[in-house]
Amino acid sequence: MSRGSLTARVLLFASVWAVIALVAIAIVISQLYRAGSERAFGDLLRAHLNSVINAVTIDSSGELSGNLQLGDLVFEQPGSGWIWLVEPLGDLGEPRLASVSIGDATIASPPVADLPFNQRYQRSYTARDDQGNPLEVVETEVELDAEGHAARFRVAGNRQVLEDEIAAFSSNLYLVLALFGIGSLLVNAVAILYGLRPLDHARKALGKIRAGEAQQLDGEFPREIAPLAGEINELISANHRVVERARMQVGNLAHSLKTPIAVLINESRDMTPAHGTLVRAQAETMQAQVQTYLDRARIAAQRGSVLARTEAAPVIERLVRVMAKLNPDLAFSTDIEPRQATLAMETQDLEEALGNLVENAAKFARTGVVVRLRPAPETEGQRAMFRIDIDDDGPGLDETGMREAVKRGRRLDETKPGTGLGLSIVGEIASEYKGGFALAQATSGGLSARLTLPALITQA
Numbered sequence: 001m002s003r004g005s006l007t008a009r010v011l012l013f014a015s016v017w018a019v020i021a022l023v024a025i026a027i028v029i030s031q032l033y034r035a036g037s038e039r040a041f042g043d044l045l046r047a048h049l050n051s052v053i054n055a056v057t058i059d060s061s062g063e064l065s066g067n068l069q070l071g072d073l074v075f076e077q078p079g080s081g082w083i084w085l086v087e088p089l090g091d092l093g094e095p096r097l098a099s100v101s102i103g104d105a106t107i108a109s110p111p112v113a114d115l116p117f118n119q120r121y122q123r124s125y126t127a128r129d130d131q132g133n134p135l136e137v138v139e140t141e142v143e144l145d146a147e148g149h150a151a152r153f154r155v156a157g158n159r160q161v162l163e164d165e166i167a168a169f170s171s172n173l174y175l176v177l178a179l180f181g182i183g184s185l186l187v188n189a190v191a192i193l194y195g196l197r198p199l200d201h202a203r204k205a206l207g208k209i210r211a212g213e214a215q216q217l218d219g220e221f222p223r224e225i226a227p228l229a230g231e232i233n234e235l236i237s238a239n240h241r242v243v244e245r246a247r248m249q250v251g252n253l254a255h256s257l258k259t260p261i262a263v264l265i266n267e268s269r270d271m272t273p274a275h276g277t278l279v280r281a282q283a284e285t286m287q288a289q290v291q292t293y294l295d296r297a298r299i300a301a302q303r304g305s306v307l308a309r310t311e312a313a314p315v316i317e318r319l320v321r322v323m324a325k326l327n328p329d330l331a332f333s334t335d336i337e338p339r340q341a342t343l344a345m346e347t348q349d350l351e352e353a354l355g356n357l358v359e360n361a362a363k364f365a366r367t368g369v370v371v372r373l374r375p376a377p378e379t380e381g382q383r384a385m386f387r388i389d390i391d392d393d394g395p396g397l398d399e400t401g402m403r404e405a406v407k408r409g410r411r412l413d414e415t416k417p418g419t420g421l422g423l424s425i426v427g428e429i430a431s432e433y434k435g436g437f438a439l440a441q442a443t444s445g446g447l448s449a450r451l452t453l454p455a456l457i458t459q460a
Contacts, residue, residue, distance in 0.1 A: 007196050014188045022181045030170045037169075041162050042124065045138040048072075049122075049155040052084050056097060056151065058144050064088055064097050064151060074158075075099040081133035081158025083107065089141065089150045105130040107137060107156060117141075126159070134159040198225050209236065261286060309456050310347045312386065313339050316354065316371055323358050323369070331368035332358075341373055341386050342456040345433050350453070353429045357390045357449045360423065364394030365446065376452050384455040385435065391442040391449075402439040402447075426451065 048070055056066035064086055074082040078101055085107060086097040107127050117123045122140045129135055135156040143150045198221050208214040216233040261283055268280040313336045324332040343350060354371075361369045369392050376385035397405060406423045423437075426449075430437040435453040442448035 006199065007193065010192050010196070011189055014192065015185055018181060018184055018188065022177050022184075026174055026177050029173055030166075033169055033173075034166050037162060037166055041136065041157060041159075042138070045124075045136060045155050045157050046122070048084065048157075049138050049140065049153055052086065052155060053140070053142055053153055056086050056144065056153070058092070058149055062149070063093055063095070064144075066097060068097070068099075075101050077101055078103060079129075079131040079133070081129060081131070081135060081156070081160065083129065083135070083154075083156040085154045085156075087152045087154075089152055090148075092144075092149045092151060102129065107135065107154060109137075109139065109152075109154075127156070129156070134163075136162075198222050202229060206232075215240075310343045310345055310350050312336065312341045312343050312350070312373055312388070315347060315350050316373065316388070319351065319354050319358055320371060323362055327362045330362060330365055332362075333368065333370050335370065335372040337374060341375075343386060344454040344456045349429050349433070353426045353451060354388065354390070356423065356426050357451065361390050361392040361394075361447070361449065365392035367393055370444075375455070383434075385452050386455050388451045388453070389448055390451070391444055392446040393442070393444040394446040396441060396446045397439065405439060406437070423449075 051070055052068055055068045056064060059065040066086075068084065070084065072082065074080045075084060076099070080101045082099070083102045084099045085102060088094060088096060107129065109127075110125055115123050115125055117140070120140075122138060124136065124138045127135045127137050136159050137154055137156045139152065139154045141150055141152050201219055202217060202221065202225060205214065205217045205219060209216070216236055217229045221229045264283040265280055268276040268283065270276070271279060316334055316336060320332045320334055324330070358369065358371065369390065372389045372391070374387055374389075376387040378384070406427055423439075427437040430451060430453065433454055435451070437452070438450050440448045440450055
């Protein structure tokens with residue numbers, strides 16, 4: 001189970017183990033009780049057998065006699081299944097001696113050849129009386145006088161009594177263990193949920209970091225989790241230092257290149273027109289490309305930061321207001337849903353991407369530009385995304401023109417100002433943030449620039 005809730009996995013494992021353990025305990029205890037009960041049942045029958053043997057003698061007339069008092073009324077109840085029976089052997093004359101419970105019936109005895117006597121000259125077997133009761137029989141043969149007169153002694157007990165007693169014990173045992181098991185599962189669940197609360201606290205703290213509400217994992221953690229929390233805080237700090245160092249290096253590089261390029265552009269003005277125009281054009285292209293690669297380096301440093309977050313609505317509305325002032329003859333509008341949409345990217349990157357697209361749309365629009373934001377259609381296995389559409393009502397492009405427009409340095413309309421790098425920069429920004437950029441036909445007939453960017457996922 002590679003995914004899912006850790007709490008659910010621990011609860012499932014603890015519950016399965018508790019059920020298996022309780023079932024095993026129930027089986028073992030039940031079997032031990034059965035073995036002990038059967039042993040005690042056999043000992044009771046042998047004790048009764050000895051009592052019968054000690055109470056029986058041969059009288060002066062050569063017949064069996066005796067006054068048996070076994071101290072248990074079940075032997076006096078007909079059909080009880082508790083029986084004692086003394087039968088004469090050899091030349092010892094009738095009658096036999098028997099308990100009231102058997103009446104005139106008898107108990108079938110297996111041949112000695114099939115079931116021999118043991119070392120104590122006893123044997124035991126099962127049988128049924130005339131009432132159908134299952135019997136456990138203990139039998140022996142004893143010489144009663146010096147003349148060799150012998151008799152067969154048998155004592156039988158009702159096995160149904162034993163089985164009923166074992167069944168009652170097992171029922172009570174299963175009920176008690178079931179109640180104990182339910183109680184144990186509840187206690188385990190409470191203990192596990194309480195024990196894993198620090199992990200839930202850490203999850204919420206990470207959610208606050210991703211939402212930009214905190215800079216590190218705050219709070220007290222148990223010693224098993226504290227090292228992990230400390231490492232995460234160190235990782236966040238290191239990530240922040242890397243981003244800051246990259247920003248500083250980008251700024252230093254931009255500053256060091258700004259002056260030489262500016263000198264080249266200024267010097268080009270003093271050159272012959274042909275050479276000056278060529279040098280100035282190349283210097284401006286170099287300046288734009290240097291800025292592009294500096295931006296890519298900055299984005300790459302920021303992309304993995306858990307602190308990158310931007311609320312989309314304020315940025316979109318601010319850009320639209322600026323463009324509306326610069327293009328008073330065009331109507332600009334926004335359609336943002338949801339209003340609280342937050343992107344997992346730096347604000348300046350969103351501003352640069354949208355700025356290029358809105359500016360490009362304003363160049364070709366006839367009457368107006370519309371900027372829309374909606375959740376992007378979900379794709380299985382990918383994170384949540386937002387899509388921003390910038391639609392104009394200009395002449396638009398065919399499919400070939402759309403493919404050419406996104407290539408670096410391509411300008412399909414030389415009458416419009418620019419370097420031809422705007423759309424390629426937008427594509428690079430989207431790509432660095434694992435998003436997407438594409439051109440399509442707008443419903444108004446013009447061009448629709450579709451920018452897909454990652455949504456900020458917050459933890460509850």
